[in-house]
Amino acid sequence: MERIVAGIHTIEQHLEAIKETPEAYRPPRCPHCGLKILWQHGHYERKADRRPGQFSLNPVPICRYCCSGCRRTCSRLPACIAPRRWHDWSVQQAHLERQLNERPDSHGAHCAVPDRRTAGRWWNWLQKNSVLFEFHLRARCADLGRAADFGAFWRRVFESMGLVQAMALLDQQISVP
Structure with a gap:
């Protein structure tokens, strides 16, 4: 599954993309069952802004999507946030x-x-x-x-x-x- 949305290199770009074009984060299909019908299901928050000495943008919202077939959720991350990693x-x-x-x-x-x-x-x-x-x-x-x-x-x-x-x-x- 494509978990990384390429082209979003900063948290500021990510926050703007969530407001302007949240569809960019919609997975092309469910990673669990393969169905292509996913609806937005809120978001979860991640502590991703780890830059020293700056105003923190934490918590950073990550859009979640729910599969209408298997009812499981999934999400995609911007390129600036590494999956399953604390550091970028x-x-x-x-x-x-x-x-x-x-x-x-x-x-x-x-x-x-x-x-x-x-x-x-x-x-x-x-x-x-x-x-x-x-x-x-x-x-x-x-x-x-x-x-x-x-x-x-x-x-x-x-x-x-x-x-x-x-x-x-x-x-x-x-x-x-």
Whole structure:
């Protein structure tokens, strides 16, 4: 199922899209039974705004949809909010890039720095799923096919499209994360 709505890169854009074009979040079909008749069923809230030193936009509403066939609910997230993750894609990408370049973790100006075990889980997740991810990304983006190994491939992905766009592309084919 396509759980990620591509093109919405900030929480501000997400809040505007919910007001102006909530249909963008409607799933094309029920992920449980496949029926294409889904109606909006309110929303749930997520604490997704983790930017340091700014006015918080939390709680962030996420539209829910109910299937008229099986009566189960589902939702789609904007690209700026990672499914089943506390930190957003940019924080994950920064830590994965550091790991790829074998630089020690420096906290820099981030207040919401992930624990080293969390960053380790992200690294293990990327390594474990890399073959599948690489297969699908290389099929969609010819330039990525030239990368020789794991590190070169992911460096090229981060430089050319970023983790958020890569995950949005993958989400059209397979379930991520």
